[in-house]
Amino acid sequence: MKATPIICFYFFVFGLYNFSVAQENIGRKLEALRSPEIAADNTVTFNFFAPKAQEVAVIGNWPMSEASNDNKLIMHKNADGIWTAKQEQLGSDLFLYNFLVDGVRIADPLNVYQIRDVSNVFNYFITNGGQAELYKTKVVLHGTLTKVWYKSSINSAERRMTVYIPPSSGSAKKSYPVLYLLHGMGGDEEAWPTLGRVSQIMDNLIASGRIEPMIVVMPNGHSSNSAAPGYSEKGEYAVNFRTADVGSGDMESNFQEIIKFVEKTYPVKKGKKNRAIAGLSMGGSHSLFIAAANPNTFDYVGLFSAAYRLNDKQGIPVYDNIDQNLLQQKKYGYALYWIGMGKTDFLYKTGEDYRKKLDDLGLKYTYHESEGGHTWSNWRDYLIQFSSLLFK
Amino acid sequence: MKATPIICFYFFVFGLYNFSVAQENIGRKLEALRSPEIAADNTVTFNFFAPKAQEVAVIGNWPMSEASNDNKLIMHKNADGIWTAKQEQLGSDLFLYNFLVDGVRIADPLNVYQIRDVSNVFNYFITNGGQAELYKTKVVLHGTLTKVWYKSSINSAERRMTVYIPPSSGSAKKSYPVLYLLHGMGGDEEAWPTLGRVSQIMDNLIASGRIEPMIVVMPNGHSSNSAAPGYSEKGEYAVNFRTADVGSGDMESNFQEIIKFVEKTYPVKKGKKNRAIAGLSMGGSHSLFIAAANPNTFDYVGLFSAAYRLNDKQGIPVYDNIDQNLLQQKKYGYALYWIGMGKTDFLYKTGEDYRKKLDDLGLKYTYHESEGGHTWSNWRDYLIQFSSLLFK
Incomplete structure (x- = not known):
C-alpha cells in the first residue's frame, strides 16, 4: 500500500492549522513546553514530558553540575509528568546531549536541532556570548x-x-x-x-x-x-x-x-x-x-x-x-x-x-x-x- | 565551563575505536540490533530496546496492518527487553514514523535517518522497487x-x-x-x-x-x-x-x-x-x-x-x-x-x-x-x- 494520510497523523505531519491536536496524548497546556531553554546567563533548563518514566537524565558533552551519577544530569518529575533539570552556567560553545530514559538513550523530542555524528544522533544547542557567537x-x-x-x-x-x-x-x-x-x-x-x-x-x-x-x-x-x-x-x-x-x-x-x-x-x-x-x-x-x-x-x-x-x-x-x-x-x-x-x-x-x-x-x-x-x-x-x- | 570530554560520552560521540562501549546501558549483544529492517518483500520490522517501558507502538503515515489501536502498530516485548513489530508489506514509497513510548512520541534511536518537518522530527525509510527507486x-x-x-x-x-x-x-x-x-x-x-x-x-x-x-x-x-x-x-x-x-x-x-x-x-x-x-x-x-x-x-x-x-x-x-x-x-x-x-x-x-x-x-x-x-x-x-x- 502507498502512504496515505491518517487524520491524527496528518495534523502533526502537515498541520499548522490545528497544532495542538498534533501532540497526541500530550495535552494542550504542554504546547508551550520547550527544551532546552537557554537563559541569558547560559544556565540551561531541559524539559521532557513522560509521566510513566521512572528515571530520566540528561547526558551531554560537558561536566555535569548537580549531584550526578556517572556524569548524568538527573531530571526530576513534577505532578504534571514533566521532567526537568537545570544545568548551571555553561561556557560559550555548541553542546551535544541526549536524554537517558529508563536506561534508553533518546533524542529530546522538543528539540528539532540535531546532528548525526557517525551512527548517533545528538541534539545540540549553542550558548550565548563569547566565541559561540561565531x-x-x-x-x-x-x-x-x-x-x-x-x-x-x-x-x-x-x-x-x-x-x-x-x-x-x-x-x-x-x-x-x-x-x-x-x-x-x-x-x-x-x-x-x-x-x-x-x-x-x-x-x-x-x-x-x-x-x-x-x-x-x-x-x-x-x-x-x-x-x-x-x-x-x-x-x-x-x-x-x-x-x-x-x-x-x-x-x-x-x-x-x-x-x-x-x-x-x-x-x-x-x-x-x-x-x-x-x-x-x-x-x-x-x-x-x-x-x-x-x-x-x-x-x-x-x-x-x-x-x-x-x-x-x-x-x-x-x-x-x-x-x-x-x-x-x-x-x-x-x-x-x-x-x-x-x-x-x-x-x-x-x-x-x-x-x-x-x-x-x-x-x-x-x-x-x-x-x-x-x-x-x-x-x-x-x-x-x-x-x-x-x-x- | 567549556565542553570537555567525558570518557563514557567520548566513546559514543567520537568512538569507532570501541563502539560497543558506546551504548551505555545497552549490552554488547544489542550491537547488531537495527531498526527498521526492510525486507526484500517490503515488510518492515521495527526494533526498540526499552526493558522498562510498558507500552510501545509505531506511529507512521501509512495505514497500520496489525490489530491496531488508533492507527498505531503495537510493539511486543521479548525477554531481553526488545520491543518488536512487523509491518506487513508496504508499497513503494518514502515513509515517516516515530515511536510512541508510554504515550510519549520519540524518534527511533536506532535510525539515524530523520527529516525535520515543521517542528517535528520524523524518522524515515524508503521501500524497494517501483517509484521509490527514484x-x-x-x-x-x-x-x-x-x-x-x-x-x-x-x-x-x-x-x-x-x-x-x-x-x-x-x-x-x-x-x-x-x-x-x-x-x-x-x-x-x-x-x-x-x-x-x-x-x-x-x-x-x-x-x-x-x-x-x-x-x-x-x-x-x-x-x-x-x-x-x-x-x-x-x-x-x-x-x-x-x-x-x-x-x-x-x-x-x-x-x-x-x-x-x-x-x-x-x-x-x-x-x-x-x-x-x-x-x-x-x-x-x-x-x-x-x-x-x-x-x-x-x-x-x-x-x-x-x-x-x-x-x-x-x-x-x-x-x-x-x-x-x-x-x-x-x-x-x-x-x-x-x-x-x-x-x-x-x-x-x-x-x-x-x-x-x-x-x-x-x-x-x-x-x-x-x-x-x-x-x-x-x-x-x-x-x-x-x-x-x-x-x-
Whole structure:
C-alpha cells in the first residue's frame, strides 16, 4: 500500500492549522513546553514530558553540575509528568546531549536541532556570548554551501564533497584562495559543515575582517564510501559506519584529483601560496601525508589533534617516504605549519613524537596546546585560529 | 565551563575505536540490533530496546496492518527487553514514523535517518522497487545541491534558497531551463530537498532520459523568515514555526527578484519557454498568483494540491486582479497549466472552484486527480509527472 494520510497523523505531519491536536496524548497546556531553554546567563533548563518514566537524565558533552551519577544530569518529575533539570552556567560553545530514559538513550523530542555524528544522533544547542557567537547565523553576508560530486579514480566512482564559497561583495568577478579541510575517522563530508559550523564561522570571520575570504573544500575522506550515509548508492541501511579504508593511503595518494576538480570548477586563485590543507584526527594525518607527498603544493598546513600513523601500514609509498617527503617540503618552503593538540588528547603522545621528528628534520612549526582533548569544541577553535593566519 | 570530554560520552560521540562501549546501558549483544529492517518483500520490522517501558507502538503515515489501536502498530516485548513489530508489506514509497513510548512520541534511536518537518522530527525509510527507486541515490551522474543567499527587498534581508544544478556531461559549457519549485505553509527551503527528494528524483530522471536536464530553484516562501529554522539570524530557539505572513502577498509580489538573481548567478536559458513554476499547497497558490501577475514569464505552471486563496486578503494587488491577470496569461499563451489534486484532499473543493474559474475564463489546463490527499507521497509523484512534461 502507498502512504496515505491518517487524520491524527496528518495534523502533526502537515498541520499548522490545528497544532495542538498534533501532540497526541500530550495535552494542550504542554504546547508551550520547550527544551532546552537557554537563559541569558547560559544556565540551561531541559524539559521532557513522560509521566510513566521512572528515571530520566540528561547526558551531554560537558561536566555535569548537580549531584550526578556517572556524569548524568538527573531530571526530576513534577505532578504534571514533566521532567526537568537545570544545568548551571555553561561556557560559550555548541553542546551535544541526549536524554537517558529508563536506561534508553533518546533524542529530546522538543528539540528539532540535531546532528548525526557517525551512527548517533545528538541534539545540540549553542550558548550565548563569547566565541559561540561565531557559530550562529548573524546579519552578515552569507557564503554559499554546495554539495557537489566529482569523478574520482578511487573505485572509478563519483564522490561527494561540500564546498563553502565566500559571499561576493560587489559585482566584480572575484577569485579566492582555498582551504582544504578534512574530517576525522568518524566523519564524512557533512562533519565540518554541521559539527564544525564552517559556514557560520567563515561568514562571521569574513564579515569582521578577521580572515581573508576563502573557499573551503570538505571532501569525503573515506575511500570505501563515496558519500555520507544516506547520500550514497549503498542505500540508507546498507551503510557500515565502520570504515575499513583507514590507512590504505587511497585518499592521500589521489588528492591531486580533488585540487584539479576544484580549480576547474570554482573561482580559485591557483598556486601554492593560495592553498592550505588542514584536518582533524584522521584528517590531520591525511593533511600531513598529502602535504608531504606534494611538497610544493601547500603554503599552509594545519594538524588538528592529528592521528599520525607514522609506524603502521608500511609498503604504501605515500607513507613510506615520509622523511624524504618532509625534507622536500622543507626545501621548497612553506608559510605556516600549524599543530594544535589538547592536553588530555589520547593522541597526545604520538603528537609529541611527531614534533620531535619535525625538530630532528629541521622543519619549523607553530604549536598550540589547548585544554581538553579530542573534541569538536577544540576543532572549531583550531579552525578559527588557523584560518586567521592564512593567505595574509 | 567549556565542553570537555567525558570518557563514557567520548566513546559514543567520537568512538569507532570501541563502539560497543558506546551504548551505555545497552549490552554488547544489542550491537547488531537495527531498526527498521526492510525486507526484500517490503515488510518492515521495527526494533526498540526499552526493558522498562510498558507500552510501545509505531506511529507512521501509512495505514497500520496489525490489530491496531488508533492507527498505531503495537510493539511486543521479548525477554531481553526488545520491543518488536512487523509491518506487513508496504508499497513503494518514502515513509515517516516515530515511536510512541508510554504515550510519549520519540524518534527511533536506532535510525539515524530523520527529516525535520515543521517542528517535528520524523524518522524515515524508503521501500524497494517501483517509484521509490527514484527516491534513492543510484550509480548515475549527480547534480549539485547548493544553499545560497540572495539580497531581497523583503525586509531588506538576505534570504536563503536551495538550488539543484543538473550534472554536466562533457566539458562544453551548458545552460539549462529552470523550474521554480515552491514549498507549502509548513515548509521552507529545506522541504523539497528532504521530504521531496529533489536531488535523487532529478538525478535519476535525467539519467534515464525521462526529463530534460533542468535547474530547480527552491526559495524560502515565508516572508517573515529569511531562512529555515536553524539557519536564520533569529537563532535556533527564537523561531516561531507558525508564520504569520501567509496571504500577505510579499512572496508573490517580489518574485521577479528571484528570477533576476538566478539568471545572473547560474547557467540559465532565459525566456518564457525555459521557465516553469510549480508548488504544493501554499506554494501552489504562490505559483498561481506569480504566474498570473507575470503573465508572459512562465510557459509551464504546476499547481500541486494548491491552496487557492481566491476570496481572502482583498486589497493586495497581486490577489485582487486575478481574473484580469489570468486573461492576460491566456492572451500571451503558455505550454502547460498542470493541476494535481488528491481525491481526499481537504482543499479538494477549492480546487474544483478554481478549475471552474479557469473554464469560465477559457484557460486550458491538464488535470490529474490522484488517490489520497495532502501528502508528500502525492507531491513527489506530481513532481515526477510534471517535470516529465517540461521543456520538450
